[in-house]
Amino acid sequence: MLRVSPLTEPIGACPMSTALAREGHPISIEEFDGLADDSSHRLEIEDGRLLVMNRPAGPHIAAAQRLVSYLNDQLPDELEAMMEFQAELAGPSPRRIPDLVVCMTEARDQVRVRADQVLLAVEIVSPGESAARDYIKKPAEYAANGIPNTWVIDIQENPLSLTVYTLDDTGQYHFSSPITGSYTGSIGSHEVTIDLDALTGPRRRRN
Structure with a gap:
């Protein structure tokens, strides 16, 4: 420290x-x-x-890089997934750096991304960092800032798991049970499919 x-x-x-x-x-x-x-x-x-x-180092970086690649292969041109883009939030924690965000492509030229530009924030839980921060504190902050979805990917789990947080009409997140294997869901109005097992371990060739 x-x-x-x-x-x-x-x-x-x-x-x-x-x-x-x-x-x-x-x-x-x-x-x-x-x-x-x-x-x-x-x-x-x-x-x-x-x-x-x-x-972040090692498997954490690999998981983030692969997820960025998988998402950008499926997202339309007006959206882009980006790693470690500083987010500007309202509230007591006004500067956060999600492991990954999906936002409008035009935001990539900014110093930081505003919460109202973020469609998805992703946190990757790895050894040595606070799981409570990733599972509880940051999602609460992202919900309070109106971010429609947050994913928490836990690479400490075997198999790796994904928890999906979705904003409801009251401004609160509902979250899924941990998902393993494959996940299909929407970012904005665009459907994406992620092979979660491919985010860590030996690199796989995609067809």
């Missing part, structure tokens, strides 16, 4: 180094957006405090 000095650099100067940021320290949106890029950590705001996490 990162243990460094508190934030001290004034806003509006040069980009703030993450060496000046401390895990769990209160941070404003302006301070967060002034942080320098950190290639070794994923930075988010959670409940008004800086959250510092190790960047």
Whole structure:
């Protein structure tokens, strides 16, 4: 866990180094957006405090990359799946980085994607990270921001499982029992099919 000095650099100067940021320290949106890029950590705001996490590695990256590829092969041109695109949310956790989002293709030129542009947010649960954050906290935040669907893919399970969260008319998510094998569902009005077992393990050729 990162243990460094508190934030001290004034806003509006040069980009703030993450060496000046401390895990769990209160941070404003302006301070967060002034942080320098950190290639070794994923930075988010959670409940008004800086959250510092190790960047994904190994099977986590493979699963995200394969899912992006499978989705983009099936989505229409106006939609695109993208990895680690920072999301701008309302509420106490205004900066999140889902493992993957599906949004309008035009959003890829933005610094971050707005919640109202996101059709699907995906979180991948892997060893060493908080499963409660992925299964409970983040879906609650995404529902509060009107994101129509969230998928939670658990690569710790054998076989790998998918839980699908769908927004209802009351602004709450309903979620499925864990799905294994294959999943067919809609993103917006577009149907996609995912072979969940192909997201990890040896790479398979597709016909």
